Amino acid sequence: MTSDDGGLAGYRAGLYVEMERRGAWPEDSPWLRDAFAVLPRDRFAPDRLWRWDGRSYVPIDRAEDRDRWAAELYSGVDAPAVTQLTGGLPSSSLSAPSVVADMLDSLRVEPGHRVWDIGTGQGWTAALSAWRAGPGRVVTTEVDEHLAAFARARLADAGLDVEAAAGDGTGGGVPGGGPVDRLHAAYAVETVPWSWVAAVRPGGRIVHPWGRLGYVALTVADDGAAAHGWVHGLAQFMGDRTGPAQPGTGPAAYAQVRGDAEPETRRALDRDPAGLEDWHLRFALRVAVPEAVLFIEQRADGPAALVHDGDRSWAEIRPGTDGRPLLLQGGPRRLGDELLAAWSQWEDLGRPELYDYGITVTPDSQWAWQGAPDTGPRWPIGSPQPAAR
Template sequence: MDEYAQLLAHLAEAGTLGKEWRGAFERAPRSAFIPDAVWAPDEDAPTGYRRITRADDPGEWWALVNANGVVVTQVDDGIDDGPGVATSSASMPSLVADMLRHLDVADGHTVLDIGTGTGWTSALLCSRLGDKQVTTVEVDPAVAAEAALRLGAAGFTPRRVVGDGLEGWSYAALYDRIHSTAAVRRVPCTWIQQTRPGGVIVTPWGTPYANAGLLRLMVGEPGKPSYGRFTGNVSFMWMRAQRPHAVTGPASAPDYRGPSPMDPELALEDVNAAFVIGLRVPGVRYEHTWDDADPSGTYRMQLSDGAGSWASVRYAGWDADGAVHQSGPRRLWDEITRARLWWLEEGKPDLCRFGVTVAPDGAQSVWLDDPGNTVM
């Protein structure tokens, strides 16, 4: 049994890959859709990634392709000499199987696949439903062109569109299902409008602070809300038009300095805490900074909201005067400490207890346990 067959057997034994999808995964092997050049994490590389080619490093290439892991297929939107940010990838096979399971397709269903990427998910959908039932959209023309070649070589011919996935593709609507492989902060109205009432949208969903949830949204009747729950913890690359702002420092000296009431480690205690903080502190994003001359003593969490508010907190001596710096109209670190306290008071709810309502006018709210218990 080859490595890919072993992987599928393992996923089936774990209950991740159901029999309804097993044949599709066998007919559309992952290796047929991975580019000859991929990127592997490498702490010693200037950008944090090392280029691996199928021709020069066949053993390493095949090991990445047949493992249950992410394979990065593009960095920095394909621009040379960028900072080393992954911008396209082939997702973990177990996660692909899980998302397709939540999509709950049936024979005859039509699917809009947002984010063609390598083309693998499109091929799996075609293998299960038929080419004519699948429309796939990719924003990056170069990525779309490569996927088209691989899909054609593998014998799959979905309707292919180069365009902004947030706009969907109205010309083939209405769809029974929409499947997105890029994260959103808000579910676009276009997706709901292009899905049949009772249809399902499966998409990664997150906040600038925590890109963490997999949302399964059931589309309501015309003029009625759509409701959905988070089914698990995932982290996907953002839709390009919804990428969060870069974390920036203050335009002037901090207008507040003082101790922190909370160890900053607790602001990232686990994914559930981070998820709630992202909900309760809208717009905030963080990064870690330090001085190379004294990394442990200067290690800080730095935060900004993209609208003029900024904060930072030092990990070492976090309860000492001057550990916290804040400026701007919002006190971001104070908001984060209150958000975590709310999470504690609610009994540390898991992110799967939360859900989303999208109103007919596109207004979006997040709730805990019940749509009437709005938290965002």
Template sequence: MEDLFNLQARLGRAMEDRDLWPGDSPWVRPAMESFPRHLFAPDRLWTWNGHAYVPVDRSTDPTVWAELVYGAPADSTITQVSDGLPTSSLSCEDVVADMLDSLMLEPGQPTLELGAATGRNARLLAEQAGPGLVTTVEFDPTLAAAAAANLAATGGGVDVLTGDGGVGAPGRGPFLRVISTYAVDEVPWAWIQQTVPGGRIVTPWGRLGHVALTVAPDGQSASGWVQGLATFMPARGTSQGMEWDQVRGGRPPVAEEPFARDVQQLHRDAGLLFALRVIAPDIRVRTAVDNGAVTVWLHDGHTSWATIEATPKGQGPALARQYGPRRLATELDVAWHGWTIAGAPSLWDFGMTCTRNDQYIWAHDAETGPRWSTTTSPLRAA
């Protein structure tokens, strides 16, 4: 097995080559390199074999284990699987760096983390904030215990709580910085309540991107811009549904028809991809290129799937093949139209505003731009 520190250095160089180390937060790189991934990785990891997640144990397959810990900058390391689906991970190195940069953390700032997982992110936060200033909350008692052990072994100074991250850390704080390591469709009001006016909240939203919100001077809302694209695991108890292969199974398509839009644009335009998640939130979209032709995979996690395949060299319209009670390619087309009439905003044109009883995504301007409510519960907060 290659030396783990050599693999760590390889990953660091890949981050540098792709300009992924944040220039505005120079503390991030030395912190991440001082506390490498393998110090927090459990002895059992998981990998997808094309059909299911299977375990990889350090004791029996150390080389594969090490490569799972140190993949490419955009590769996460699955550390827990429950009921066949991933429920915890060491996040992608590029996403960790990007979110820490988005947090704009300064020394001396009390910080709350939701989702301790392995404890690595809390350790990085503590390196910048200082000892005794970071509180992290983990829902799973087993993970909380492992995170506490990892944090103790790497310097301590972090308070690890077991509980529901959705309620924050009642009785602690208030906090100047709040960061979540799991995705929420609706930002819990408790997070805003426990953050001081002017404080900053960074959280993944909707399993596709992350936002940075600033709490208003009166504490009655929080608003801010989308910071980047990435896929995150949802909060515990959130139904993830099935993976593409599980929805697809061996079922042949029941409908085939032309798809008139340019799927090349969908593959390369992050703003379009994010907009589709906003307008059609329960359609999961993935794209890839093979021999210059784009293929799009769509599914709803339950009963319906579709593929859209571009013709080689763009000769003629793409072909959509669909199965299930929903026609997902058709729904995608409708959502795409909604993005177009909103002015085709880029990823960086989107933002989010949260109030006690509502949450919405907006484009261009929080007050005057087009907006889409993302509130699903009848009442977000009491």
């Protein structure tokens, strides 16, 4: 870096201090501190960022307001920076610094490893991986040709020897051919493409965001016939652009599914919807009822849980006038009943944390499990069936 950093040194320093205060620097990967310092996120940020103002995304241009642009880019350790819109919605971002650090720690990159980074975006995670792995050891794939060109230029400007290719990382292969030692994906998939497992050496690692919530670190089995791994953290990533569209989140998406429909069933509950603010429970529900999108809306009389499946089914758990919560639901599925059953199952399992869950991937099937891959309860991925015990 040069001494002429455009006044960004203070923002960088503030981020690093907050990472330290929060304990967000992984103890097992001290190299990340140096990599973040040498390759700060502003070196990979475009000159226009986007901020939600409560109604729509508005641009923040570096040339017009450098300090506002920098403040948006460095707004917090858990805050992503939106870098691209498509159809008025975010389609690319610089991921939150804490999540980037944690996922790269989970990847366990070592010098000399060959790394396939999928979903290049602006190229920051590929750059950090290259700083660790070494020159010519990282290849990265981006489906958006404009983003691939942008990242290629930023990586070259940083003096890094990284191959940045435009292409489909979900359905395509490793640029230059495989196998690789590590695979890092920066967009969410519900099911892991078997091509990813086949591209990684036995004993290698795959770190990827899983659907709408969480990220997983898989290890490829010694015979290459499967991959297993634990959930490593919470995060929400943009979905695979080449796959099925993911249902929207938030009250607007719920309203779109429900419309003006009146409840088809209504009953009082003994459960407080505030319990759904527990992220460990939220993750368990995500595993057991993967189609359900849950949003907590804070109201004057207390929190309400709004649930939909992106199609026609919806449910609402809200405070009642007599002090007992109410469950309202409609559509072909009884989503509220499914969530309540999964809630009870989570309690029967001893209220496990999200880190007690994992995933197994084989050529023919995939499933989530809790406690142990072979003996714990399991849930088929992509199926609404209840857990097999």
